[in-house]
Structures are given as structure tokens and as C-alpha cells.
Amino acid sequence: MTVPVTRRWIGALSLATFGMSIAVLTPIQVLLPLQIEAIDPDGKVLALGWITAAAAIVSIVVCPIAGALSDRTTSRFGRRRPWVLGSGLACCAALIALGTQHTILGVAVLWITVQAATNALYAALSAAVPDQVPVQQRGVVSAFVGLPLPLSLIAGTFVVSAVVTDQFGAYLTLGLAELAFVLPFVLDPTDRPHLVDTDRPRLRLRWTSDLGWAFGCRFAIQLANAVGTLYLLYYLRDVVHRADPAMSVFLLILIYTAGVVPASIVAGRWSDRSGRRKPFVIVSSVVVASAMLVLGLGNSWPSALLAAVLMGIGYGVYLAVDNALITQVLPSDADRARDLGIVNIANTAPQAIAPALAGVVITSLGGYTPLYLLAGACGLIGAALIQPVRSVT
Numbered sequence: 001m002t003v004p005v006t007r008r009w010i011g012a013l014s015l016a017t018f019g020m021s022i023a024v025l026t027p028i029q030v031l032l033p034l035q036i037e038a039i040d041p042d043g044k045v046l047a048l049g050w051i052t053a054a055a056a057i058v059s060i061v062v063c064p065i066a067g068a069l070s071d072r073t074t075s076r077f078g079r080r081r082p083w084v085l086g087s088g089l090a091c092c093a094a095l096i097a098l099g100t101q102h103t104i105l106g107v108a109v110l111w112i113t114v115q116a117a118t119n120a121l122y123a124a125l126s127a128a129v130p131d132q133v134p135v136q137q138r139g140v141v142s143a144f145v146g147l148p149l150p151l152s153l154i155a156g157t158f159v160v161s162a163v164v165t166d167q168f169g170a171y172l173t174l175g176l177a178e179l180a181f182v183l184p185f186v187l188d189p190t191d192r193p194h195l196v197d198t199d200r201p202r203l204r205l206r207w208t209s210d211l212g213w214a215f216g217c218r219f220a221i222q223l224a225n226a227v228g229t230l231y232l233l234y235y236l237r238d239v240v241h242r243a244d245p246a247m248s249v250f251l252l253i254l255i256y257t258a259g260v261v262p263a264s265i266v267a268g269r270w271s272d273r274s275g276r277r278k279p280f281v282i283v284s285s286v287v288v289a290s291a292m293l294v295l296g297l298g299n300s301w302p303s304a305l306l307a308a309v310l311m312g313i314g315y316g317v318y319l320a321v322d323n324a325l326i327t328q329v330l331p332s333d334a335d336r337a338r339d340l341g342i343v344n345i346a347n348t349a350p351q352a353i354a355p356a357l358a359g360v361v362i363t364s365l366g367g368y369t370p371l372y373l374l375a376g377a378c379g380l381i382g383a384a385l386i387q388p389v390r391s392v393t
Helices: 007-039 044-071 081-098 104-132 135-146 148-163 167-187 209-229 232-238 245-274 278-298 301-328 333-343 345-364 368-385
Strands: none
Touching: 007 044, 007 081, 007 104, 007 135, 007 148, 007 167, 007 232, 007 245, 044 081, 044 104, 044 333, 044 345, 081 104, 081 167, 104 135, 104 167, 104 301, 104 333, 135 148, 135 245, 135 301, 148 167, 148 245, 148 301, 209 278, 209 301, 209 333, 209 345, 209 368, 232 245, 245 278, 245 301, 278 301, 278 368, 333 345, 345 368
């Protein structure tokens, strides 16, 4: 494909990604820790860990299956949009129900449902980029698709911390917002790639070494991110001794986003013009690692602020360019959503591993400093793993 996508299409995809992100990121940063703490104050760390781990395991299974089914959907409304709408509705309903829960089991079941729905949504949305965006435009499009992640953290955290602070109202607001933001993509008439029954691709699995190295890099970076952020609210309360840790998380997210937005746009455009992806991924991985090291060695509010700046710049560059790089090493055009669903395991598996890993490190190795040093090491491993990729420079 050589025809650039329109700004309208990019905007609709960005809004849908924003809705997905606000539904899955805001609860895990603020609402879930507070909800679990209110139910079981003494067992909050263990409960948060196993709930997020269980949800991540379900996500690992759901995403590639939903992607494979999306690749083979023959609806006249397209391959992707029916899955976007169905997943969006399921996510909205689960979030609203989550707001009524006052037991650990109820929270677990519904959070797993939210994660399953958002991963099915991710499989369809992520495949839309290689479906319709030419290679020379994928860096900048990936930047605008990546930007909703930090922006959703700001918007979502602000809403549930300062505007709608009761549990049910917060979850209701997130659910309705998620559904509203995915609708423009569902209704966009330009997004109509569809199959007839005879065009359905055979279910098969192809893998290349370049995709494997790119998968490994993403896994390492996302593990660093998961280890570094899962217990951030507890870290700010118990180690840094912030009086209002939820608002402190929000301030860090603001600073982080101030770095992500310009870094992502500039890196996406620069990567498209130069035709190079790997140097941007390597440098950004090293910057992410340095942010974790600052956080772990500082154990103070000023060091947390500096880490947020570094993390914003590093992760902003990474989000834009790594997404573009992944689309260029996919082995099959017919199985894009399925393959991207498999690649998404590199996003979700760290969420399953991080709670157990972090729990062992915190309890056995002396607290949060070893935890963030481990996260920094993961970032450096990510930088090393992208270097063997050959098909993309």
C-alpha cells in the first residue's frame, strides 16, 4: 500500500486507543490498589499481585485467539470493526460491574473480564495499522497511536482522583468513556477491509528470527515497566512517605507525559524520514533503564520526579518507533491481527510475571531498591536484544 491514511482515520484510531487505555490503565494505577486495600488492608500486596497476574495470563490466551478470528471475519462491516465494537461493549459492562464489588473474588473475576475484552480490542486496533498504513508513514502513525497511553493515564487518574472519587462513579465514568471513544473508529466509513468466505486465510503459525528478537526486546522493556510501576502507589506511600500517594502518582504521570508527547512525535517523524528504527529503540531502552536506576537509587521524591522525566522521554521514543518496527517484521499479511496478538504476549506476560517477581524481590532482597535495579537491568537487556534484527535498520 502506498496511499497515506487521512488525519481523520488517524484521529479515530487514536481515540479508540485512548478509550482502551483509559479502561485498562487507570484502574491498575489507582482504583484497583485502593479498592483492594479497602477490602483487605493486610493482604493488599499479595491480592493485587495475584489478581493482576491472573488477568495477564488470561490476556495472553485471549489476544492471539481474538486476532486470528478477526483475520478470518467476513462481515460486510469489515474484519476489525465488529471486534472493536463487541470488545468495547464487553469492557464497558465489566467496568461498571467492577464498581459494585466488595470482595476480592468479585474484583478478580471482573478485572480478568476487563483485561480479556481490552486485549481482544487491542488485537483488532493494532492490526489496523499494517492493514492500511504505508511503511513510510508508520512511525508517525504509531506515535499518534502510542500517545493515548500516557494521555489516558493523566485524564483517567485526574478524573478518579479529583472529579469522581467514589468507587462506583469512577468505574462507571471509565466504562462509558471507553465506549464513547471507540465509537468514532467503529463508525468511520473509510475503515472497511473485508473478506469473502473463499479468502479466509488458513490457520497457521509462521515465525521469523527478526520477529523473535523484536518480541524479546518488547518483553524486556515491558517487564521493566511492569516491575517499575505495579507497586508505585505503595512505594510512594511506604518508602517516599508521600501524604497523598494517589495525587503523587498523578503528578508523576503529568511529568512523564510532558516527555512522552514531544519525544514520540519527533522520534516517529525522524524515524520515518531516515528509514531507520533500531537506533531509536536502542537509545530509548537505555533511557528507560536509567529512569529505573534513578528511581531505585534515589528513594526520594526528587529522584522520582527525575525518573518521570527520563521515563517519559525514553518511553515516548520507544512507543512510536518499536510499534512501527514490529509491523515491518510481521511474517504474513493475512495473519496480522493473529501475529500482533502473539506479539502482545510481550506486553501481557510481564504483567503476569512482575507481581510474583516483585513480591520475591521486595520481601527477600531488601525492598524497593533491588526491585528498581532489576527493572533497570531489564531495560538494558531490551536494548541488546533488538540489535540482531536484520530486516529493519
